[in-house]
Amino acid sequence: MDWKTFQALLSGVNKYSTAFGRVWLSVVFVFRVMVYVVAAERVWGDEQKDFDCNTKQPGCANVCYDHVFPISHIRLWALQLIFVTCPSFMVVMHVAYRDDRERKYKAKHGEDTKLYNNTGKKHGGLWWTYVISLFAKTGIEIAFLYILHRIYDSFYLPRLVKCEVSPCPNIVDCYIGHPTEKKVFTYFMVGASAVCIVLNICEIIYLISKRFVRCAKKVKRRNRAMDLQHDDFEDPFNNYNRVGSKHDLKEKPAFLKSSYKSPPYRPSTLRVEEKMIRASAPNLSIS
Template sequence: MNWAFLQGLISGVNKYSTAFGRVWLSIVFLFRILVFVVAAEKVWGDEQKDFSCNTAQPGCHNVCFDHFFPVSHVRLWALQLIFVTCPSLLVVMHVAYRDERERKHAEKYGEGCRKLYKDTGKKRGGLWWTYVLTLLFKILVDATFVFLIYYLYEGYDFPIVVKCTEIPCPNTVDCFISRPTEKRIFTIFMVVTSLACILLSFFEVLYLVGKRCKECLVSMCKAESSNKQKRQTATLNGKYGVESELLKTPGKNSAVPSYNVAMSY
């Protein structure tokens, strides 16, 4: 694994994330990717070789193993991690697209021209929708894989002895899983971390939507206050304008006093 590439990738994603997104990224990297790379393959290993049944009937061993382990846990978790982490790259790609568009615009109209974006990394417009949709997709992926693990393996528990009645087994056969307690612990750990990531992504969606609604309400209140102030100003200007016209032009009923001066000699 190229850790330098992974570090640069995480730094790029972390740069445009909220506080919830940074915590989500830390959990995914520390408690899911590292645990998967360091311990998961060693815990499971070659399961079909370690899966034993108390019968020598040809084909029974393979059929029972396929029944209880239709998909390898390691491959299923690897697929889950790929689907969960890849959507975050869409945000980085969207920001890179904005940067490139801003660069071409500056080359075409000059460095002093008006910018297309105030901040290419700020979650506004299409970037906001990209970020929210990636969060919803990650929630859907994690929830789907948590359900798949429960459905495929009939729960999150690994019994010491499993009963197999599949054909061509002659009767009910007892099969044994290697290290069932260890597998149970790691499965529960991965499920719990997936649920924690779902909650963090859900809270982040609520935070982004709430913040956007608050900004819209504030802008609407400012616009309404500005319009109200303009209406009041127009009303006052009209009132004082009428009064000034009345003062400048005397009406028909206005009386001009005349004085008769009598002089005696």
């Protein structure tokens, strides 16, 4: 398997990932792919040759080996790495789709126009693609750990295996080569897979919480704008019903100022007019 080509394909995912995604990618390549290529393949390379049984019955050793190792650890881990990293290509393909749409949009409307502010920014459909890829990676990791647990009895490798599968004539004792070394590598790969699951869950929580915070800010901003519009709508009616101050009256036109002025009331002038009326009236009293 050409792991260098595989690494080159996955390196494009790194620039679209969050901090948790970059740590996950580092763990996959350093603690899983490198360990797989450098050490694990050599440890399991001679497992069938070193699988010895205390019988010379033709076919018995092969049948017992297939019974103990129905799926080889090394091949199961290779499948796990391929399946786990495949959902990350969904993000790369979605970004490539956006780039193609952006190119066609610029060709149609001009180079100065933009369909996306940033084709690699996790908004809209790309956010959903990224989150779905995280759920897929987590589910695949858990599924392969469950398969390994079911096949190999809690990841344990014994030194001696008793086999009574046909064509073995009776119960045959078979010995696994380098069982301690294989057990250590098995636990190491299981631990690295568990760390990747934790990182995926943390990234899912981070993305969802960040999305909720952004939505809450949008709702708060929208409510604030609606409150301002509501206040602007009610103020004219309140100002109409309220008696204006002198400053407000000065700014109003002359024909509006007269409506606000109260009729003058002068008591001294009224008394003088009353005396004049009495003096001019004829004396109608009868003596």
